[in-house]
Amino acid sequence: MLPALFVSHGSPTLPFDDCPARDFLRGLGGAFEKPSAILAVSAHWDTETPALNAVARNETIHDFYGFPKPLYELRYEAPGTPALAERTALLLSGAGFDAGLDRRRGLDHGAWVPLMLAYPAADIPVVQLSVQSRLGAGHHIALGRALAPLREDVLILGSGGFVHNLRAIDWNGGPEPDWSRAFASWMHGALMERREDDLVNYRTRAPEAARAHPTEEHLVPLFVAYSAGGGTVTRLHSSATFGSLRMDSYRFD
Numbered sequence: 001m002l003p004a005l006f007v008s009h010g011s012p013t014l015p016f017d018d019c020p021a022r023d024f025l026r027g028l029g030g031a032f033e034k035p036s037a038i039l040a041v042s043a044h045w046d047t048e049t050p051a052l053n054a055v056a057r058n059e060t061i062h063d064f065y066g067f068p069k070p071l072y073e074l075r076y077e078a079p080g081t082p083a084l085a086e087r088t089a090l091l092l093s094g095a096g097f098d099a100g101l102d103r104r105r106g107l108d109h110g111a112w113v114p115l116m117l118a119y120p121a122a123d124i125p126v127v128q129l130s131v132q133s134r135l136g137a138g139h140h141i142a143l144g145r146a147l148a149p150l151r152e153d154v155l156i157l158g159s160g161g162f163v164h165n166l167r168a169i170d171w172n173g174g175p176e177p178d179w180s181r182a183f184a185s186w187m188h189g190a191l192m193e194r195r196e197d198d199l200v201n202y203r204t205r206a207p208e209a210a211r212a213h214p215t216e217e218h219l220v221p222l223f224v225a226y227s228a229g230g231g232t233v234t235r236l237h238s239s240a241t242f243g244s245l246r247m248d249s250y251r252f253d
Helices: 022-029 082-094 109-118 131-154 178-192 194-198 220-228
Strands: 004-008 036-046 051-053 100-102 126-131 154-160 232-236 249-252
Touching: 004 022, 004 131, 004 220, 022 109, 022 232, 022 249, 036 082, 036 109, 036 131, 036 220, 051 082, 082 100, 082 126, 082 131, 109 126, 109 154, 126 131, 126 220, 131 154, 131 194, 131 220, 154 220, 178 194, 178 232, 220 249
Parallel strands: 004 154, 036 126, 036 154, 051 100
Antiparallel strands: 004 249, 051 126, 232 249
């Protein structure tokens, strides 16, 4: 069985940033068996009900603005696999989710930024699954549990941010604030101890939860990976960029 992973993708400029998280992601692809396909669950595709892109080849979506021109010239045109999208939709439907297919959408930067670093050849088929951030942690834990059978040959990759508050970012790279550290420490403990009730209710139980995540879309991919994986939890990486932008990544076997 392949693991389920959660990675923090940080700023869209990560491929150009000289930071520990970029170096970690560059080595990630060689850390385990090469998958036959990847199911990417990105914070940047947020829909009312689960959706999967079912395309022959993924276009690169530059879903950001105000960044240097070289960033918009990057392309990650990995093949798609409509068969995997349809297989995943059936799994989700069987678990009671109203899952649909999108025949046009490519990969947003939540998917292609970490994949470009981990698998630069862009030769592994990728399907993207949307999140439903308004439905919270419990919904995404149930979603991930339905995806677990895919791990026989598919890498499930949740991509978001361990701490993600854009208004609190220090673009000059100052020290990590105490509130960011407190939230990350609590969340790490809850994951390692598999305190699922705490994870479902993190908004009221974790210190500084609303400050660490004013909106939930960047954390819910973590819950998908957590429940799609097995009982063993491993923290693969921990760092912060731009002050409070935590870049922690986890493996679930």
